[in-house]
Amino acid sequence: MTLRFQRLLLILLSLLFLLSAILLILFNSKKNIVFFYTPSELLENNVELNKTIRIGAFVQKGSFKKIADRTYEFNLSDKKNFIKVMYTGFLPDLFREEQGAVIEGILISKKLIKASTVYAKHDENYMPNSIKKSLELNEYWQRKY
Amino acid sequence: MKFLINPNKFNKFTDIIIKPLYLLSAICLVVGLLFSLYLSPNDYQQGSTVRIMYIHVPSAWLALLIFFIMTIYSIVGLAFKIPFAFIVNTAIAPIGTIFTIICLITGSLWGKPMWGTWWVWDARLTSVAILLLVYLIIVFINYSFTKIELKEKIVAIFIIIGSINLPIIKFSVDWWNTLHQPASISKFSSPSIDIAMLIPLLIMTLSFALIAVLISILRIKYEILSRKDKIS
Numbered sequence A: 001m002t003l004r005f006q007r008l009l010l011i012l013l014s015l016l017f018l019l020s021a022i023l024l025i026l027f028n029s030k031k032n033i034v035f036f037y038t039p040s041e042l043l044e045n046n047v048e049l050n051k052t053i054r055i056g057a058f059v060q061k062g063s064f065k066k067i068a069d070r071t072y073e074f075n076l077s078d079k080k081n082f083i084k085v086m087y088t089g090f091l092p093d094l095f096r097e098e099q100g101a102v103i104e105g106i107l108i109s110k111k112l113i114k115a116s117t118v119y120a121k122h123d124e125n126y127m128p129n130s131i132k133k134s135l136e137l138n139e140y141w142q143r144k145y
Numbered sequence B: 001m002k003f004l005i006n007p008n009k010f011n012k013f014t015d016i017i018i019k020p021l022y023l024l025s026a027i028c029l030v031v032g033l034l035f036s037l038y039l040s041p042n043d044y045q046q047g048s049t050v051r052i053m054y055i056h057v058p059s060a061w062l063a064l065l066i067f068f069i070m071t072i073y074s075i076v077g078l079a080f081k082i083p084f085a086f087i088v089n090t091a092i093a094p095i096g097t098i099f100t101i102i103c104l105i106t107g108s109l110w111g112k113p114m115w116g117t118w119w120v121w122d123a124r125l126t127s128v129a130i131l132l133l134v135y136l137i138i139v140f141i142n143y144s145f146t147k148i149e150l151k152e153k154i155v156a157i158f159i160i161i162g163s164i165n166l167p168i169i170k171f172s173v174d175w176w177n178t179l180h181q182p183a184s185i186s187k188f189s190s191p192s193i194d195i196a197m198l199i200p201l202l203i204m205t206l207s208f209a210l211i212a213v214l215i216s217i218l219r220i221k222y223e224i225l226s227r228k229d230k231i232s
Helices: A003-026 A040-044 A129-137 B007-039 B048-080 B083-114 B121-144 B148-162 B165-175 B193-231
Strands: A052-059 A063-068 A073-078 A081-090 A100-109 A112-121
Touching: A003 A081, A003 B048, A003 B165, A040 A052, A040 A129, A052 A081, A052 A112, A081 A100, A081 B148, B007 B048, B007 B083, B007 B193, B048 B083, B048 B121, B048 B165, B083 B121, B083 B148, B083 B193, B121 B148, B121 B165, B148 B165
Parallel strands: A081 A112
Antiparallel strands: A052 A073, A052 A100, A063 A073, A073 A081, A100 A112
C-alpha cells in the first residue's frame, strides 16, 4: 500500500469514527432533539405536568370549536390517542381539521393542554388545486389529511 | 476528466464551455422563473405560497451539494496532495454560503404564513443553521492566514469535520419529529409532488446549478491567477 492510500484510509477512518461519535450523541439525546411528542408518546413517557411542552398530531375531525373571540378548543389525535387543547390567540393559515398541527403549551393533565402557540404542520404532498377539485367531483378524493 | 484536478487543463476546458454556459444558464433561469411564477398551478393546501419552494428547495440542494463537493476535494487533496483541490475549496465556499443564506431566508418567509412562525429550533432548521456557521468559519479561515499551505490544510480538515452535518441535515426529518416536512422527492419512491410542480422545480434546480457552476469557474480562474501572482 502506497503512502497516499494510507493517508486516504486514515482520513476516511477518522471521518467514520467522528461520524459515529456524533450520531451516538444525537441518538442518545433523542428526547431533547425531538421537536414535539405525539399524544401516544406523551402517555408512554414520564412527562412532568405544569411544564411547557410541544405536542404534534392531526386535528381531530369535528372537534374544533370556537368558544369565544380568538378562543378555540380542539383535539389533537394520532389515531390511537388524543389530547384536548385549549387555545387563545391567532391560528395560522394552514390550520384546519384533519391537518397536522404542533402546539406549544403548559400540560395540565395527560389529556389536557393549555396552548400558548399553535404551529401548522404541512406534509410533503404537493398537488394543483384544479386536480383536487376534479378528484372531488368524481368522488375519488380519498386521501385523509 | 483531468480538468477536475489540473489547473491548466481546467483553464483550457472552461474557456471552451464558458460562453455556452452563460447562454444556457440565462435561458434556463428565464424559463424556470416563467414556469414557477406563471405557468405552475397553485397548491391545493398552500395556494400560491408554494412558489417559494422553487427558490427554497434548489438553493438548499445546492448548499448541500457544494459542501459535498468540497468534502470530496478535501479528502482527495489531503490524501493525494493535489493543490488544485484546495484552490477549488477556497473558490466555492462563499457560493455555498450564499445558497445556505438564501435557503434560510426563503424558508423563514415560507414558514411565517404556513406554520405560523419565522423560526423554530427543530432538528432540520437547527442543522441547516449549523451548516451556515460551518460555511462562515471556512470562509473566515480562508481570509485569515498568510501561509497558504497551512491555511489550506486547516480548511480541508475543517470541511471534513463539518461534512458530518450533511447526513444529519438529510435524515433529520426522518430520525426525529420535526416541524419541517419530510422530503417530497427521494430516489426510492415516486415523488409525492405533482408533475406540474415537479417540472418548474427541476428547471429551477438546473438553472441554479448552472449559475453555481458559472460563478465557480470564474472564482477558480481568479484563484489560480492570484496564486500564480503570489509565486512569481
